[in-house]
Amino acid sequence: MSEPRWLDAAQQRDWRAYIEGSVRLADLLDRDLKAKHGLTTAEYEILVRLSEAPERRLRMAELAEYASQSRSRLSHTVARLECKGLVSRGTCGDDKRGVNAELTEKGFAFLEQAARDHVATVREYFIDVIDPDDLKAVGRAFSAVAEQVAKAR
Amino acid sequence: MSEPRWLDAAQQRDWRAYIEGSVRLADLLDRDLKAKHGLTTAEYEILVRLSEAPERRLRMAELAEYASQSRSRLSHTVARLECKGLVSRGTCGDDKRGVNAELTEKGFAFLEQAARDHVATVREYFIDVIDPDDLKAVGRAFSAVAEQVAKAR
DNA sequence: ACGGAATAGTTGAAACTTCAATCACGTTGC
């Protein structure tokens, strides 16, 4: 059992500030999206990724990757979105194991409304309260984190 | 329906970097803690707060506040921790509605082990991959976010 | 061309979180 390098006071403050701020922000965004549009953040994220894909369609595995979700979770979530009529599933031409998820017209229209509100909330509680230079730093920091986590697997 | 102020390209890049990085980091920390110690992040957070409280004891409502959890969630989570023998519950002397959660000896010993590993992982995937100035900026940014979210209620 | 290993995706059960209702106690005002 080796002696750990503990965090110094400043590092600990910054880390905790991040944990608290991010948890509370995520909570708020979830509630907001749920109250106004009946969507979870995970569902919203899926709709966004689909809307940006060519033909508004992606294979499940790619969608899982872009939305940072496990495949199992994606299956369940897309099933729910399909029930709501926002997404449809169809088999892939070239690989018969594959499944394409596609944003329906209804899904696209729905997302347009949700995105307006969501962006406004993200501005109000995140973008607009952070100093522009600090925001850039946040971008750099979490890009590095994402990369490091990706390396781990 | 008013026209929203969309994010500019840089803001969007930074926001998405944050979302992706934070989701993946949270996933990794969760798995790590679960694999090595059988704890969820929520449970770990509770143990940490209790360990820092005077007498290693807090009222449920305070604990909920410090751990950024709903009271309901806390009840369930503490119930689980109680089953594992890491926390015990007792009534409050002065207010008979109140309940004190207290870290047991076993809980404290358990946490010491878990904290070593957790800190090492936080270092490896967060602290040590972020430029020190950027880390300070992250601290400032999320302090501001937490404050703004708190204002909303 | 065959068998084994890898990949894509789904499924059901268990674990966890959220939501609304509830219980118990405390506080206020009449």
Add this chain to the structure above:
DNA sequence: GCAACGTGATTGAAGTTTCAACTATTCCGT
């Protein structure tokens, strides 16, 4: 002193996520 309201905490059910097992298809080596 007690009725109405507020607060602290728990409960059970419904919804969501994780985990492990499973089906179907494709890839690879011989």
